[in-house]
Amino acid sequence: MRESSPDVLLRVESLNAAYQAEGGHHRVVRDWSMSLAGGEIVGILGESGAGKTTSALAILGLLTRGALVTGSVCFQGIELIGASEGTLQKIRGAQISLIQQEPLLSLNPVLRVVDQVAEVLRAHLPMPALERKKRARAALQQVGLEGEAVQNAYPHQLSGGQRQRVLIAQAVVCGPSLVIADEPTGALDAVSTLEILQLLRNLVRELHASLILITHDPRLVATIADRVLIVYAGSIVETGPAREVLSSPLHPYTQALLRCRRSRLQAPGVLHERRTSMATSDAPLLSVRRLAKIFYRRGKLAAGPTTVRALLDVDLELRAGRTLAVVGPSGAGKSTLARCIAGLEQPDTGEVLLDGQRATRDAIRRRIQVIFQDPGSSLNPRFTVEEAMAEPLMIRTKKRPARLEIQERLRQIGLPGPVASRLTSQLSGGQKARLALARALAALDDRGQACVLILDESLSSLDLLAQDQMIKLLLDLQQQRALSYILIAHDLSLVAHLADQMLVLRDGRAVESGAPQALFESPIDADWRELVAATRALETGQACIDV
Amino acid sequence: MFRRYLLRRLLHALFLLAGISVLSFVLLELAPGDFLGEAKLNPQLGPATVAALRQQYGLNQSLPQRYARWLGSLADGSMGVSFAYNLPVSTLLWPRARKTLQLTVTALLLSWMIALPLGVWSAAVRRGWLDRFAGLATSLLLALPDLVLACLALFVAVRAGWFRSNSAVLPVTVLVLATLPTLLRHVRSAIFDVAGQAHVRAARSQGIAGAQLWFRWLLPAAANPLASLFGLSIAGLVSSSLLVETILGWPGLGPLFLEAIAARDFYLVIGPVMLSAAFLIGGLLLGDLLLYLIDPRIRIQT
Numbered sequence: 001m002r003e004s005s006p007d008v009l010l011r012v013e014s015l016n017a018a019y020q021a022e023g024g025h026h027r028v029v030r031d032w033s034m035s036l037a038g039g040e041i042v043g044i045l046g047e048s049g050a051g052k053t054t055s056a057l058a059i060l061g062l063l064t065r066g067a068l069v070t071g072s073v074c075f076q077g078i079e080l081i082g083a084s085e086g087t088l089q090k091i092r093g094a095q096i097s098l099i100q101q102e103p104l105l106s107l108n109p110v111l112r113v114v115d116q117v118a119e120v121l122r123a124h125l126p127m128p129a130l131e132r133k134k135r136a137r138a139a140l141q142q143v144g145l146e147g148e149a150v151q152n153a154y155p156h157q158l159s160g161g162q163r164q165r166v167l168i169a170q171a172v173v174c175g176p177s178l179v180i181a182d183e184p185t186g187a188l189d190a191v192s193t194l195e196i197l198q199l200l201r202n203l204v205r206e207l208h209a210s211l212i213l214i215t216h217d218p219r220l221v222a223t224i225a226d227r228v229l230i231v232y233a234g235s236i237v238e239t240g241p242a243r244e245v246l247s248s249p250l251h252p253y254t255q256a257l258l259r260c261r262r263s264r265l266q267a268p269g270v271l272h273e274r275r276t277s278m279a280t281s282d283a284p285l286l287s288v289r290r291l292a293k294i295f296y297r298r299g300k301l302a303a304g305p306t307t308v309r310a311l312l313d314v315d316l317e318l319r320a321g322r323t324l325a326v327v328g329p330s331g332a333g334k335s336t337l338a339r340c341i342a343g344l345e346q347p348d349t350g351e352v353l354l355d356g357q358r359a360t361r362d363a364i365r366r367r368i369q370v371i372f373q374d375p376g377s378s379l380n381p382r383f384t385v386e387e388a389m390a391e392p393l394m395i396r397t398k399k400r401p402a403r404l405e406i407q408e409r410l411r412q413i414g415l416p417g418p419v420a421s422r423l424t425s426q427l428s429g430g431q432k433a434r435l436a437l438a439r440a441l442a443a444l445d446d447r448g449q450a451c452v453l454i455l456d457e458s459l460s461s462l463d464l465l466a467q468d469q470m471i472k473l474l475l476d477l478q479q480q481r482a483l484s485y486i487l488i489a490h491d492l493s494l495v496a497h498l499a500d501q502m503l504v505l506r507d508g509r510a511v512e513s514g515a516p517q518a519l520f521e522s523p524i525d526a527d528w529r530e531l532v533a534a535t536r537a538l539e540t541g542q543a544c545i546d547v
Numbered sequence: 548m549f550r551r552y553l554l555r556r557l558l559h560a561l562f563l564l565a566g567i568s569v570l571s572f573v574l575l576e577l578a579p580g581d582f583l584g585e586a587k588l589n590p591q592l593g594p595a596t597v598a599a600l601r602q603q604y605g606l607n608q609s610l611p612q613r614y615a616r617w618l619g620s621l622a623d624g625s626m627g628v629s630f631a632y633n634l635p636v637s638t639l640l641w642p643r644a645r646k647t648l649q650l651t652v653t654a655l656l657l658s659w660m661i662a663l664p665l666g667v668w669s670a671a672v673r674r675g676w677l678d679r680f681a682g683l684a685t686s687l688l689l690a691l692p693d694l695v696l697a698c699l700a701l702f703v704a705v706r707a708g709w710f711r712s713n714s715a716v717l718p719v720t721v722l723v724l725a726t727l728p729t730l731l732r733h734v735r736s737a738i739f740d741v742a743g744q745a746h747v748r749a750a751r752s753q754g755i756a757g758a759q760l761w762f763r764w765l766l767p768a769a770a771n772p773l774a775s776l777f778g779l780s781i782a783g784l785v786s787s788s789l790l791v792e793t794i795l796g797w798p799g800l801g802p803l804f805l806e807a808i809a810a811r812d813f814y815l816v817i818g819p820v821m822l823s824a825a826f827l828i829g830g831l832l833l834g835d836l837l838l839y840l841i842d843p844r845i846r847i848q849t
Contacts, residue, residue, distance in 0.1 A: 060752055085756070091754070091755050092752055093752065097753065102745060105745035106748075106749040108746045109762055109842075109844055110767045110842060110843055110844075111763065112767060119755060120754070123754045123759060124754065154843040156843070157847065167749075171753075182557070196830060
């Protein structure tokens with residue numbers, strides 16, 4: 001699709017990028033061609049490792065020296081591939097801005113945010129320091145960060161959404177004609193996600209700039225993009241107007257992706273019925289009564305409150321074979337609750353009962369297991385898959401497990417044959433998650449008793465399709481072994497999909513609890529209501545974010 | 548908050564010093580022999596004389612008694628009496644300590660002044676042949692023990708006729724050569740670590756480069772491990788040069804300390820030990836305070 005209209009802002013032709021790897025090159029971006037008109041918003045949609053970020057870095061000449069880039073990137077008549085560092089520096093940040101993923105890591109930890117915005121100005125537009133600061137403050141104001149206190153803060157003092165806004169302020173302060181946003185809403189909840197999308201769209205409209213939105217989430221693309229490129233395994237596999245592609249996809253990958261999204265939307269009722277038909281006893285398997293935990297901060301140099309109330313009188317009940325979802329903003333006490341239940345943290349008051357009895361350390365270890373956020377980081381990278389699988393079995397049975405048993409367990413979890421001898425660090429995200437699940441299961445010693453598995457955001461780092469596979473696995477396991485799950489997540493659509501019960505935490509208190517359907521249909525708590533509305537708007541792709 | 552923290556750290560330091568002093572007393576007592584051990588073998592001194600001396604030096608007292616007396620001597624600043632010199636330890640210690648500090652402070656400042664630019668430079672030209680040569684040279688210096696380095700320097704200086712007995716040039720050179728490689732490596736790797744971080748790439752993606760990138764991004768972010776290292780090098784100010792001083796004949800604490808140990812001159816050994824302990828604790832505290840000053844993540848918490 002070659003456009004020869006004069007308002008083409010960026011034209012990419014057969015762009016290839018490869019990293020040096022053992023025995024040759026590892027091609028990450030394969031033969032990309034695209035063009036972008038002024039003022040256009042284009043979404044690049046694909047799973048992690050599909051080459052999205054690499055392509056953005058290649059366009060700006062920011063790949064490491066070991067990378068090999070060929071092809072052509074023409075921006076306003078200037079060829080960027082092979083351009084001198086000096087030319088690129090003048091373009092970066094001034095004419096093309098990149099908003100990187102992971103806002104906390106992308107900000108300088110030792111510089112006030114207003115100064116960080118001012119530094120971008122300093123790199124491109126000569127002006128007196130005072131004027132610079134004034135414009136930096138104006139840019140921060142524009143992205144919704146008002147007041148000197150926020151503007152003079154250091155990145156670690158800000159929330160995830162605020163940090164993202166700082167990055168956006170940096171990106172627009174010089175008035176670029178192209179903004180590339182790489183997963184700009186990665187770790188944000190639905191409310192902040194909508195706000196950030198709205199902000200991005202308004203800003204690029206004001207600047208008459210174009211926006212490239214890189215994401216793995218079709219909802220974001222549906223919400224703001226005019227056009228979408230679907231990338232799979234390094235290649236662009238499908239392209240066209242966003243609404244068209246997302247409503248009638250042609251490529252199998254896009255189809256699978258959207259099928260999986262749709263099943264999420266329809267599923268709650270179906271799953272719930274299936275589960276209620278399962279015979280489970282009425283007595284709660286796990287009950288938590290008036291759990292409270294306060295953290296003290298001692299020996300700290302800095303000012304601030306010395307106590308942090310992580311949990312305050314939280315009650316919950318979970319029956320065998322059921323799933324409880326715990327949701328809430330970060331810092332609400334979700335992980336502390338999980339750690340208290342799993343016996344990793346001693347609550348100050350309250351009790352955790354298993355089968356109506358106060359749980360002993362031993363019982364907790366046998367019957368409650370946790371899979372943490374980012375399952376990969378809880379695996380020893382030097383272990384092979386087989387060794388990692390053997391470890392919990394060895395701890396439980398005090399003897400070397402038979403090879404056959406290990407292989408059988410790996411097969412059950414979908415990691416068959418040849419994978420067993422690989423190092424855990426070589427697995428994909430989905431495979432790591434499955435291995436972590438298998439390890440948790442192996443550590444459970446049910447002796448015929450029902451067990452609890454706590455999933456602390458363990459699904460959120462996965463791509464949609466990998467997430468879907470994990471969900472299927474979890475549901476099958478639940479049926480086979482009458483497992484109970486406590487699911488901690490910030491993705492509400494995932495939660496609605498899986499849970500039969502929900503608990504909404506904020507500032508350590510339970511602000512809502514009950515069946516998901518009820519909580520979604522008649523939300524009481526104001527913040528919760530807002531979150532539900534935002535999630536719904538994102539899900540249906542009907543977010544009203546037009547100016 | 549800050550004042551309370553400082554107060555607690557100082558109190559902590561005091562306890563630590565007390566503990567170290569007790570330990571030094573016990574360990575020195577456990578070592579065989581005392582100052583009068585050789586006097587007993589001297590036929591010209593009768594047992595009565597030795598006993599009188601023992602009485603005079605207080606060596607017949609129990610260890611706790613001697614410790615208490617030593618604590619008392621801290622109050623008047625004398626830090627006990629040297630048996631061999633028959634002088635308060637402080638009058639012997641301070642001039643020598645000053646000489647040592649002359650040496651080590653000069654060497655420390657010089658090392659840092661060389662290491663910072665050189666380390667930054669070698670990080671900037673990474674993988675060039677110059678960087679490789681610098682890596683080889685630092686490895687070599689790192690592998691050489693101070694003793695060998697000092698002897699080598701002495702040999703060269705005497706051969707070339709540069710040696711001046713009262714000049715600090717030679718010992719300072721040796722000390723700088725001994726500390727430089729460690730500092731260089733730390734500076735270099737601190738810069739490397741930071742250069743690979745996402746926020747530096749983010750800054751580059753915003754067109755920030757050159758001096759601006761170095762002074763606003765790379766150097767401030769790399770300063771943390773270096774501040775701790777600076778504290779550590781302050782900690783070694785009294786003790787790092789003892790060996791070099793002894794070999795090169797510099798009239799600092801080194802020769803005095805060695806002599807005191809050989810003669811079992813009890814309080815004269817305790818003196819430098821306590822001084823070096825005080826520098827160690829002070830240096831570490833200084834490192835922490837520096838971190839507090841330069842890193843807002845430590846200074847300000849939400």
